Structure formats: structure tokens, C-alpha cells
Amino acid sequence: MRLVIAECSVDYAGRLTAHLPMATRLIMLKADGSILIHSDGGSYKPLNWMTPPCSIKVTDPSQEQTAAGLTEIWTVSQTKTGDKLVISIAEVIADDQHEFGIDPGLVKDGVEAHLQELLAEHIETLGDGYSLVRREYMTAIGPVDILARDHGHTSVAVEIKRRGDIDGVEQLTRYLELMNRDPLLTPVRGVFAAQEIKPQARTLAEDRGIRCVVLDYDALRGMDDPDSRLF
Known part of the structure; x- marks a missing residue:
């Protein structure tokens, strides 16, 4: 660098x-x-x-x-x-x-990394007709967790967090600004996915046209038992 x-x-x-x-x-x-x-x-x-x-x-x-x-x-x-x-x-x-050498990349905590893996395997969680393009799609400022396409073949950048706060929305916003400059990808929509999304983060995301999705970790792992629910 x-x-x-x-x-x-x-x-x-x-x-x-x-x-x-x-x-x-x-x-x-x-x-x-x-x-x-x-x-x-x-x-x-x-x-x-x-x-x-x-x-x-x-x-x-x-x-x-x-x-x-x-x-x-x-x-x-x-x-x-x-x-x-x-x-x-x-x-x-x-x-x-300065020579930095090869960077091993961001190592996420176990739950967050597993959420990314599970959502990639069950990309239909985001909606009917969604398909996975790839995990860890690299941009000039870091990797987007998941690049997918929706039923209309529009590119979708998915940022995954265990707890979704404003910093996560800002991170996804930067990715979207960059990716929408690429004529091979644009238009790119954003999805902010987390087990829990704070109200302020949801408000900011929706104001920027970013869709929020709450992830059920147990359901993605196939451990959700519908018979044990009260409703």
C-alpha cells in the first residue's frame, strides 16, 4: 500500500x-x-x-x-x-x-459466520425466487456477506449481523454505493439481516431503501419444532 x-x-x-x-x-x-x-x-x-x-x-x-x-x-x-x-x-x-502481504480476511464470531453459511444454504429465506451468487463477494473496501439475485434477477447485497445496529447499516450503505458504480451489477438492492435489529437501525435502513430481515437461527439450523409453539 x-x-x-x-x-x-x-x-x-x-x-x-x-x-x-x-x-x-x-x-x-x-x-x-x-x-x-x-x-x-x-x-x-x-x-x-x-x-x-x-x-x-x-x-x-x-x-x-x-x-x-x-x-x-x-x-x-x-x-x-x-x-x-x-x-x-x-x-x-x-x-x-508498505508491503502488507496476504490478508487472511475478517474472521467473524461463530454465530455470525454460521448465520452467513446457513442463509447461503437457505437463500429462499429472503423470499421466493432468490438465488445465491456467492458468499463473501469482494469489493474494494471489504467483502459483502452474500451477493444474491431476487426473482427479477436484480442484484442483492446482504449484510449479516448477530445484532443489527446503525454501524451495520452504515457498512452496508458503503458497499451499496460502491457496487452500484459497477455497470455489471447495478442496480444493487440491500438487505440487512440479523437475529435482532435495533429500532434506530431499522429506521435508518428503511429510510435508505434497505430491507430488514430478522433471522431465526434455530429455524435456519432445522431445529425449530412447530409442534412446540404456542402460536
């Missing part, structure tokens, strides 16, 4: 356009080809990013740009979509590179 702290402005051009004015920011260039731009605030969410596969071209600024104080222009092009991220650098404060 390469970490560059620079005084820069950023312009994104794609299905939407966005501009970040000149400021000191952290530019992360990851080994998977993704680029993320962070400020020293705003929690963990990047201000802008580009998903792999993408290419970077570094050029000298024009005379006009040089007069404005720029020293380098980075043009990041998304190979599949043609989207571009132009990073205009005035000063590089630090430029470090």
Missing part, C-alpha cells in the same frame, strides 16, 4: 461529478488497484474513491496550472466504466510505501 499525504484538489467525472477543493488529504493506493481519498475527519468513510481495475497517469501541469501552484496531475481512469478521478497536487508532504 502506498500512502501519500498531499495538498491537493480532486475532481470526479462519471455518472455524477464531484469536486473537492484544495486541502491536505491522505491518498491511499492499494495493491488491489483501488484508490481512496481521506480527510482527517468524517470518520472512516473516504471522501472519494476509484474501484479497480483502474490506471494512473502522472503528468506535469500546464503553465496555467503551474502558475496556480500545482506540481503534479494524477489522472485515474476506471477501465470498465471510463470514470475519471483527477487529483491536482500542489505539495507532497509524505509519500510512504
